[in-house]
Amino acid sequence: MKKLKNNQGxxxxxxxxxxxxxxxxxxxxxxxxxxxxxxxRKLFGVGAFTIQRAISALEKDGILETIPHRAVRVKxxxxxxxxxxxxxxxxxRRSYIPxxxxxxxxxxxxxxxxNCQCKLFLRNSNQMTDVDSLAHFxxxxxxxxxxxxxGILTTVSFDDKSWRIxxxxxxxxxxxxxxSHNKGCKVSFASILPQAYGIVKSRHLRRPALIHCGYPxxxxxxxxxxxxxxxxxxxYCRFLFPDMIEADEALPMANAAQKVLDDFCGMxxxxxxxxxxxxxxxxxxxxxxELLKRRLASPSFHWQPHFIYIIQKQNLFFTPSEPxxxxxxxxxxxxxxxxxxxxxxxxxxxxxAENENITVIPHLVNAP
Amino acid sequence: MKKLKNNQGxxxxxxxxxxxxxxxxxxxxxxxxxxxxxxxRKLFGVGAFTIQRAISALEKDGILETIPHRAVRVKxxxxxxxxxxxxxxxxxRRSYIPxxxxxxxxxxxxxxxxNCQCKLFLRNSNQMTDVDSLAHFxxxxxxxxxxxxxGILTTVSFDDKSWRIxxxxxxxxxxxxxxSHNKGCKVSFASILPQAYGIVKSRHLRRPALIHCGYPxxxxxxxxxxxxxxxxxxxYCRFLFPDMIEADEALPMANAAQKVLDDFCGMxxxxxxxxxxxxxxxxxxxxxxELLKRRLASPSFHWQPHFIYIIQKQNLFFTPSEPxxxxxxxxxxxxxxxxxxxxxxxxxxxxxAENENITVIPHLVNAP
Numbered sequence: 210m211k212k213l214k215n216n217q218g219x220x221x222x223x224x225x226x227x228x229x230x231x232x233x234x235x236x237x238x239x240x241x242x243x244x245x246x247x248x249x250r251k252l253f254g255v256g257a258f259t260i261q262r263a264i265s266a267l268e269k270d271g272i273l274e275t276i277p278h279r280a281v282r283v284k285x286x287x288x289x290x291x292x293x294x295x296x297x298x299x300x301x302r303r304s305y306i307p308x309x310x311x312x313x314x315x316x317x318x319x320x321x322x323x324n325c326q327c328k329l330f331l332r333n334s335n336q337m338t339d340v341d342s343l344a345h346f347x348x349x350x351x352x353x354x355x356x357x358x359x360g361i362l363t364t365v366s367f368d369d370k371s372w373r374i375x376x377x378x379x380x381x382x383x384x385x386x387x388x389s390h391n392k393g394c395k396v397s398f399a400s401i402l403p404q405a406y407g408i409v410k411s412r413h414l415r416r417p418a419l420i421h422c423g424y425p426x427x428x429x430x431x432x433x434x435x436x437x438x439x440x441x442x443x444x445y446c447r448f449l450f451p452d453m454i455e456a457d458e459a460l461p462m463a464n465a466a467q468k469v470l471d472d473f474c475g476m477x478x479x480x481x482x483x484x485x486x487x488x489x490x491x492x493x494x495x496x497x498x499e500l501l502k503r504r505l506a507s508p509s510f511h512w513q514p515h516f517i518y519i520i521q522k523q524n525l526f527f528t529p530s531e532p533x534x535x536x537x538x539x540x541x542x543x544x545x546x547x548x549x550x551x552x553x554x555x556x557x558x559x560x561x562a563e564n565e566n567i568t569v570i571p572h573l574v575n576a577p
Numbered sequence: 578m579k580k581l582k583n584n585q586g587x588x589x590x591x592x593x594x595x596x597x598x599x600x601x602x603x604x605x606x607x608x609x610x611x612x613x614x615x616x617x618r619k620l621f622g623v624g625a626f627t628i629q630r631a632i633s634a635l636e637k638d639g640i641l642e643t644i645p646h647r648a649v650r651v652k653x654x655x656x657x658x659x660x661x662x663x664x665x666x667x668x669x670r671r672s673y674i675p676x677x678x679x680x681x682x683x684x685x686x687x688x689x690x691x692n693c694q695c696k697l698f699l700r701n702s703n704q705m706t707d708v709d710s711l712a713h714f715x716x717x718x719x720x721x722x723x724x725x726x727x728g729i730l731t732t733v734s735f736d737d738k739s740w741r742i743x744x745x746x747x748x749x750x751x752x753x754x755x756x757s758h759n760k761g762c763k764v765s766f767a768s769i770l771p772q773a774y775g776i777v778k779s780r781h782l783r784r785p786a787l788i789h790c791g792y793p794x795x796x797x798x799x800x801x802x803x804x805x806x807x808x809x810x811x812x813y814c815r816f817l818f819p820d821m822i823e824a825d826e827a828l829p830m831a832n833a834a835q836k837v838l839d840d841f842c843g844m845x846x847x848x849x850x851x852x853x854x855x856x857x858x859x860x861x862x863x864x865x866x867e868l869l870k871r872r873l874a875s876p877s878f879h880w881q882p883h884f885i886y887i888i889q890k891q892n893l894f895f896t897p898s899e900p901x902x903x904x905x906x907x908x909x910x911x912x913x914x915x916x917x918x919x920x921x922x923x924x925x926x927x928x929x930a931e932n933e934n935i936t937v938i939p940h941l942v943n944a945p
Contacts, residue, residue, distance in 0.1 A: 522827065
């Protein structure tokens, strides 16, 4: 093995990575020329030998080619396993929430397409708080301080001290919508509720009820419901899990939904909701099937409310064969795309500050 | 910055990684002493200065501490973001199959607990084949040949040429059960069908029918069904998607299941199945709800078969409120644990060759 002088081995590795970044960020195509080595040296802040060594390594790997006495150009956009950047994915251990795991898969797919490798930082504590310290994620602070990660995608909110460290080291962060306490760039799904409430009115439905999963949005949603439907009693606005869930385990959805249905079914017919708004695919699936069962069990029970509900395009287990109301669709791939795109723009300095709040709009599948 | 001689910078990095591996693999605890530096030098094949530099770096990071004139010992098992190993996860782009995405999440969680970082190798081609070449995954071959990855978890099967390269470079591989053509260590879920067929007989059910998702197990399952129930016609053994699915998109489950139900519902009552065996949570959810609906729509339609079905412990969207038959449960976390454990044993040389076929047994939730 040829010996390298000083710490040039490491500098060559960094320069290789920066060349891969350059090709990707400048959207170069196969055959396009790189800038001169002088320009690259200034751009990367390294010496002539380091750049030459990095270029010749990428030539061996089939990514670059040198036209003798002329430019170095891109031979293949397949980066042969080189990573342009390392991204920290900061999240909870959530094995029992399919939408979380689908989001993780979609983020990983998108990042792989952008030549980014991911390092997963899982919460090391079961004690839940609204905001997290960097210390809740082993090694996250060290990786930030040493510049080992080039960007962060987070599904948790950080406390003020953590934000100071992140900012001091200029690490771009994009927060996903469960990280509701974070400032800065945030990608969220738009709530379907205002649109759902509009549908209730335009369809002249009179006794709307909401069945919602719960935490952390309980108070805001209750006020919003009250503002739209001031005559509806609080018992029409229901939350299955109003408090934070700590453990990584399945929610007892069936028990919680059963109780709400018992209440509604026990009401006199003229007070029962004529529309159930259910912005959750697990809950709508359970409620719909359970109401079919109750109608079958008792011929005198006829309750058949209109449903306004949501499904996930990537987890289509609820697909009734006839229309049962108004259906919205979440596209998790689109959501992941927007988040990864925002992070990439932040890392390359091409981010437009007006895009700090990126909202992905669920799509109404059947027009009212 | 202090300059390092030759390529010792890189060697120090490798030695730091090996020290992290050593602590993890030897199951050292906080306060336990490391072997002498002479032993470590021989173990890692490096010089005295390299070992000293690696130890003092890990001291700075709070992982090791030196008791003056005595041993170096483990100060903290929190590895502060250092990775012991880099694992290649080789898989298809499957955003629409929640069980795949949950498996990925569980594997990532498990690997993070083992101080392993993952590099995702996604299939770069849409043309589907039973076995894949390394070239279908950008950079996989280079990472294997240069020893950049220390182990592989794969959900795809490799062709012979790929296996030769993997073996030549001594990379341990664990195949998950969709990689059905691979040899070597394989982790699979046991089929519930033999047990389900046993339940059919012990419950004296007489007209069993199977509704199965399909590819790649069609022929084997059809023969097995015939062997258990030689008098049952082929129309009782149904596959929704007998052929390979190429694209990363949602399966038209509802349409396919609807057709099968139309056939069964159209049969004379004395020929209709008295038990539906459905080893898939999406299909059981659809079929169960659809039959409720058909019974509600037509008071003379009474078909209420016994169900033998499966659900996933990590994706509990189908939770009927009363017993509808015999229910098996898949635990994806347990499956991921077994796979990661097997890979770890292979990487550390502690793998027992008798464990080449590791079968995770689904659990019968309600006893027959």
